[in-house]
Amino acid sequence: ACNSSTDEKSEEAVNPDDPIVVGSFVDTEGGILGNMVLLILEENGYNITDKVQFGTPDVHRNALLQDELDIGIDYTGNGQYYAENVDEEVWRDASEGYETIKKYDKENNDLIWLAPANANNTEMLAVKKEFAEKHDLKTLDDFADYVNDGGEVTLITSQLFAEKKLGLLGMEEEYGFNLDSDQTIMLPHGNTAEMISALVQGTDDVNVSLVYGTDGSLPDLNLVVLEDPLSIPPVFEPSVVVRAEVLDEYPDIQNIIEDVFTSIDLEDLQHMNKDVIVDGLSPKDVARDYLTEEGFLD
Amino acid sequence: MITINDKTLLLLSSIGAAAFVFLNLIKHKPNRILPGEPYTSFEIFGNIGITILLVWGVFIVFSFVELKHKNKIIFILTTGLIIALFSLLLSNVEALIDGQSSARISFSAGFYVQLFCIYMLFSTYTERIKNHTYIKWIGLLSIVGFFYYFTNTDAFSNLSLVKEYTIKKEQFYDHLRIHALLTFASVITGAFIAIPLGFLAYSRKKLEDKIMVPLSIIETIPTFALFGVLLVPLAGLGSLPFFEQIGVSGIGWAPAYVALTLYTLLPIGRNTLTGFHSVNQNVIEAATGMGMSNRQILQKIELPLAFPVIFTGIRIAFIQTIGGAVLAGLVGGGGMGTFVFLGLGEASPDLILLGVLPIVFFTILLDYILRTIEKIIGGIIYD
Amino acid sequence: MLYYKSPEVMSMTVNKKGLFVAAFLTILLTVIVIYSKGFEQILYKFFSSKSENGSRTLLVVYFFEHLWMVILSSLIAIVLGTAIGIFITTSYGREFKALLLKTVNLGQAFPSPALLALAVPILGYGIKGALIALVIYILMPIVYNVVIGIEEVPKDIVDAAKGMGMSEVEVYRKIKIPLALNVILGGIRTALVINISATTLAATVGAGGLGVLIVNGVKTFDMVLILEGVIPVTLLAIIVELLLKALQQRLIWNS
């Protein structure tokens, strides 16, 4: 169904009066994935209002809840903040987490989570390559040893990650190490680009940073990720969230979008992120290139 | 004994010269986020760079001597300096880049500081040249012409800032317009609300705290929280036909506009109150004695006399809002904030600057606009 | 033209009530800060929350981080702003007036999130960058009100002062500043209230403060966290507003 539309799409738009509002987070990945949804829907003749990269996650979420957005892009792991009375552990499993939030939002908020991409944008810790080689760090176990041997550490992280069981707190517990408050710099936001740049530039002696799974710039910046054999943090897979009402009206879009999203894997996303962040390409171009390459667009 | 003839000139040219000598002029970055290699002015300009330093030096000398056409000479030299700085820079960065596609040039402190000094000199001497308006126009036009000519070539294309701009080109002017619109709309709305409130606080002593304290409270609600609070009522409002038509909704320009407006209330309200408090009682007495009604006293006496203080409040609100309007970027309201927050998200200083520099430019423009408005309004109410 | 009503009129407006309210709110704030756990419990009763108090840091810590930044940045800004404002109205500094006002304008217009971000590579994380950003951010209302306040002092009175052989410093100390005090303090009050709120931004460069709670609350849709941050900030602002008003009235009549 994805290639059903024709060249005269603009003339016979499926929904000429009431365009579908597509939005995403104001970050790189939001730009790429948002544009992807936008392009593919336009390709299929839908009339779209472009709200890509329009706001912070909380605004984005609220906008969906208040019917201000029709389609958004969110991460399954964020379900931990949205759903109430759910055991934390479910978020650590990809499909369980997805099903949980899907069910929850469908029942409570009339929001439908479409099948997510197979790319876990989870939280990880990264260090510089030389640093890892010098101290022989590969996994968090190694890191725990390093810390416990009194190695110098300045970890930059988001506050939320640091104070969660499914985050640093859990890692400390499970791997057996402990960081003092003067060994961490806590930022209230989860902007890893900033943390990474602090790590690369050594600002304030930062030598460990929180990174996300899909951050594409790590190899270029000579950074390596510390493996997390216990997979402590939740799974964050990007998924398109549609309002049930909209989906009822345009049932076709589910397939169109899911086709695209399920085609994306971790490497694709890392690569695309790198193109934008490191090489400075436009997110829309990157999205279009991907869609063209995969044959969704001509 | 040496007497300093022109302190402004001495100050600015010393800073400019120091920036030239001691600060890095640019950074050469192999890609968008790597820190990059710093270069000083000498390293970039080579021996020709001496000419620029020389101009700064000449300015320093000029600040000690009495010269016949000093203002004009300095103005012309300043104009030349802007053009020289840019053309030298552009002609020398080509070699650094050497065809690497993702490599780029970022300006460093040395460049921005010199630019700042040049701007200050330019505006100072534009004001000082009293008669020969044509010289000002020639100066201004040659700068505009210079940039206009080169934007049409790809001379600038290696600059990181320009690269960021190229990516965002489609949205850039829309956002610029939205930013300006948001700023003006919120301050003007704010003034229409806050001036009457300030007056009420002044005329009804009992209400003073009841008005000023809530204004302060509003000012303290952090933006992020405020947007959340505004979403629901605005979304509700947006479902009504009229508001839907004008585009009110819980996201987009509406919450940004409301939030920015709310934030202007305190500076304007407070200065209105203090402005009224400062009007000479003798004059009010004379007016009362002439049988003016309270409204007439307000209109003809108190308002004009309090005007400078009130307008200062508006000026503060304006400048504050110009910067504050980036917050619209957080709720999809558009404006320069979109670039600033994207830049923050991607840790790309140049993208941040792509958002910030227009704001800086806009501030400079606004300063002129406000002065003109002040004169016009002043002219009307002091008539 | 500036004019001060007779103390008789002014003293009627010195409201004991305001001070009383301020005292009450201070006690309330102190209680909240000290018994933050209890405060949290009360909030939980009214608002749902998902966080299980995993927080490593107590409210009291955030509060004092916040207060400390407010105090430091306000002091710096008041001293600097008043100094600049006075300087550019004097015969020595008049030359720099346009220059300095334009610079202050630019500082104020420079978006603070951007300023903070650009300052980090130079100043590192923590309070330093935050302080500089805050000072720049609140300088403008102070400087402008100082300038306008001083310029609007009636010429007659300045003439009388000059005619008595007061030096410029004395004219400022005894006449211009006391008479401009109302407007100057108006600016400072605005600046301080803005400051208390703007300090929440300091969180973004890891300087802590109540902003941490608010940002986290917003991110996790946790009303309790948001209120835990917002309520002390607002209380602080009201207290400062009321105290400064009282101070303003005292200063003017004891100069």
Added chain:
Amino acid sequence: MINIEHVTKKYGDFTAVNDLSLTVESSEFLVILGPSGCGKSTLLRLINKMIERNDGVITVNGENIDDLKGVQLRKTIGYVIQNIGLFPHMNVYKNIATVPRLLKWNEDTIAKRVSDMLALVGLEPTIYQVKTPAQLSGGEAQRIGVARAMASDPEILLMDEPFGAVDPINRLRLQKEFRKIQRKLKKTVVFVTHDTDEALLLADRICIMNKGEIVQVDTPENIVLHPKNDFVKDFFKEEGILTILSRKPAVDYAEPFELDENPLHQDATMRDVLLTMLTTGQERVSLINGSISWDALLQIAGSDVHDSE
């Protein structure tokens, strides 16, 4: 007509006007005299409701001012305040045009009126109407204040030391001019001054105040010749007699005895006669219709006749 009955005004504990009663007749020119701080300005401000009384009743043209809106009342009363109070943000023209504009006169009429008023107070309209208050000398500013109060031609005028800073030449011209206008247009004037000559020259009746109370209200002649007590006597320091002389046209008292000299001009007063005697050292002064001797003058001075004007 202004009627003041048992009016008291206190500032805190201090009684500025104390149980004061006074009637100003229609088209009367009443001058209030009294030492600095005795409550003159306060009394004026009570009349036009600029300040509230603590006690007593004031009626203006038969209406209790409590029943009138302050604004309405003041529109019909011209008021020259003691500290001038020109509007610093308006030029002289606009200052004077204020009330006419409030009354929505047409602008041509206003322009004419401003011009006339400036001429009346002796200031060249073309030069002065564009000046701002900061560019005026003290006396100029005061005269603008007077012009402003009179611009709308109000029936009642309250004037608080309106000529205090004006030089004698201009002042005399102003006084005469003003008295003439008042006579012609039958205005009711309450005029505060501390200049006894001015009071004697202008007043139909003089009201002497001290410490918030009235000491004596009477015609100038009676006040000078029959002062109620030492306070009044001291206030005029005997020389009131000279002013009394200046209210008497010399021609009215001429004796049919022609002198071979240049006579005094037609408008000369008995005071001029006296001064001429003193400066020239002669005992008899020539007039256009005869002459006057020192003896005659002595007698006229002592006689208690009313102003024959």
Added chain:
Amino acid sequence: MINIEHVTKKYGDFTAVNDLSLTVESSEFLVILGPSGCGKSTLLRLINKMIERNDGVITVNGENIDDLKGVQLRKTIGYVIQNIGLFPHMNVYKNIATVPRLLKWNEDTIAKRVSDMLALVGLEPTIYQVKTPAQLSGGEAQRIGVARAMASDPEILLMDEPFGAVDPINRLRLQKEFRKIQRKLKKTVVFVTHDTDEALLLADRICIMNKGEIVQVDTPENIVLHPKNDFVKDFFKEEGILTILSRKPAVDYAEPFELDENPLHQDATMRDVLLTMLTTGQERVSLINGSISWDALLQIAGSDVHDSE
């Protein structure tokens, strides 16, 4: 000593003081008289460098004021400004104490001085020193202005219509008081007034100005008896003669002819003699050391003798 040479001051195109030269001797009391707007205030402000000249040289005590710092100069010169300019945020005490405090007098001395100054200008210290300017009547405020200027006991005093708003009783007292102080402490005073009586009473010399220029500078007697032109003559309107009389103590002119009446008091002047004649209708007035007749008076008035005080 103040020396003014060819001084010119322009406001824009308008020449307020035009090529004016004048010398004020040490301990001289010079009064400047002239119509409103003639440049009197401007001249004072030129002397203490409140405004800059366009041309000419001014020296004070031999020093060119261009070589002196304005602040230094003004500290040694008391200045009463025409519009009073009390500091609205300070009470009366603090207003008067301003310069003494600048000069770092000890606070007890200041308190004493403030008290003395208030008494001098006729205001009860305990009541008035705590009042603020807004609580003063016009005349009271003006007197505080004078007290303030004199508080630090400066050698030179520039006074711009200092008694303009003061009632005659207080004014006379002030004038006498002030003249006495000036004589005793040998102060140099430049005093602007528009009151010719005041000028004649106080001045060692009078300087008559018109349109920014000096018309005549001379002793009071010469000005009155030998006015240089009609302008001066008009300014005094002949009645200067009365003031001249008031500078002459009656006892100095007594004729040895005793009358059976109550004599005038010891300090009576020739003017009092004249007024007594007019009010009582008698040709001869009794003094403590004899009496004076109308004829004698006539002769004395016409004689050109200097102030014998």
